[in-house]
Amino acid sequence: MPELPEVETVRAGLAEHVVGRTITAVDVLHPRPVRRHAAGAEDFAARLTGRRICDARRRGKYLWLPLDDGDAILAHLGMSGQLLVAPADLPDQRHLRVRLTLGDGQVAPSRCEPSPLELRFADQRMFGGLSISPAGAELPPEIAHIARDPIDPEFDDALFVARLRQRTSALKRLLLDQRLVSGIGNIYADEALWLAMLHGERPSHRLRRSQAVEVLAAVRTVLAASLAQGGTSFDALYVNVNGESGYFERSLEVYGREGEPCRRCGTAIVRVPFMNRSSFYCPTCQPRPRRRTS
DNA sequence: CAGTCGCCCTGCTGGC
DNA sequence: TGCCAGCAGGGCGACT
Structure with missing residues (x-):
């Protein structure tokens, strides 16, 4: 997750290990992860072969690797x-779906045999995928609708607060x-809401400005704390960039802690259904919004 | 237009 | 022991 x-x-790992290398072969082991490439898996493979990876970028949960063209x-x-x-x-590995074989990207052959390297996309449930974004080096048009993240220096706090307060949905829905x-x-939505002591079902247009500001600050705190841990989890040769290991070791305050005591007040954490998944919160620290009578 | 909902997919878990 | 329902959930298309 x-x-x-x-x-x-993951992005940092890719920046360190694959940028500058040339794709020498592409092996699509399952068609689903390349489903967004309309021309099919063979075309996907043919188009990428021979091209050089120039950078590793991210927006939100999307990653992209700009190519030399x-x-x-x-x-x-x-x-x-x-x-x-x-x-x-x-x-x-068991759920390997796509393999990119990488050359070392150097024009002149190196003195010793470079160890062949692969960039592997593995995905058990296959909700994820790879695609080719034409002219997408700077910012793929497919993800132009994705907002900046709160860690981005260009994130506009005032705009976020204003938009949050003019939308009528529940707060958690908007964080997602x-x-x-x-x-x-x-997970981080629940954690941030706990930190801000707000219930996810609060109607966002009725938040005070200071509460909206606090939510944003809480999101940043949670993301920064996790990022500090996630960055420590890969070594130089085998880059496990799933984040899973650092992820579950991280101390979560509410997510997955149904029935366990809130570390702030001792009340048992509650789990409720939310958008075909779950929300976890402390009913004392994060009281449900009162229902309006009209 | 904003808001909401269901589907995609696999593997693990728990109930009977 | 085996089967099946339920759950995990990000993003997107299809509704209202």
């Missing part, structure tokens, strides 16, 4: 996706709306 901190960790490989990890940098002799603010998923 990669959210912003996990995806950013201005196009880009656009990636989303979905729920269970992983991008792994692995030596070619490492056995395939990637057009408003990106990078937040179900």
Whole structure:
């Protein structure tokens, strides 16, 4: 369940290990992860072969690798996706879906044999995928609707607060709306709401300005804390960029803690259904909004 | 237009 | 023991 901190960790790993390399072969083992490439898996593979990766960028939970001709490989990890940098002799993992074989990208041959490297996309549930974004190097048009994330220096706090307060939906729903603010998923939304001591079902247009500001600050706190841990989890050769390991070791305050005591007040954490998933909160620290009588 | 809902997909868990 | 329902959930298309 990669959210912003996990995806950013992946991006940093890719920036270090695949930028500058040339794609020498592409192997699509399952068609679903390349479903967004309308021309099909074979075309996907043919188009990428021979091209050089120039950068590794991210917006929200999307990643993209600008190529030398201005196009880009656009990636989303979905729920269970992983991008792994692995030596070619490492056995395939169970849910390997796409393999990009990488050359070293140097014009002159190196003195010693460079160890062949692969960029592997593995994904158990296949909600994620890879696609080619024509002219997408700067910002893929497919994700132009995705807002900046709260860690982005160009994130506009005042605009976010204003938009939050003019929308009528429940607060948590808006935290998950990637057009408003990106990078937040179900887990960090619950964690941020607990920190801000607000219930996710609060109607956002009735928040005080100071409460909206506090929500944003709480989101930043939670994301920054997780990012600080996620960044420590990969080594130089085998880059496990799933984020899963650092992720569950992280101390969560409410997510997944149904029935356990709130670390602030001791009240048992509650789980409620929300958009075909779950929300966790402390009923004392985060009281449900009172129902309006009219 | 904003808001809301259901679907995509696999594997694990728990109930009977 | 085996089967099946339920759950995990980001994003998008299709509704109201």
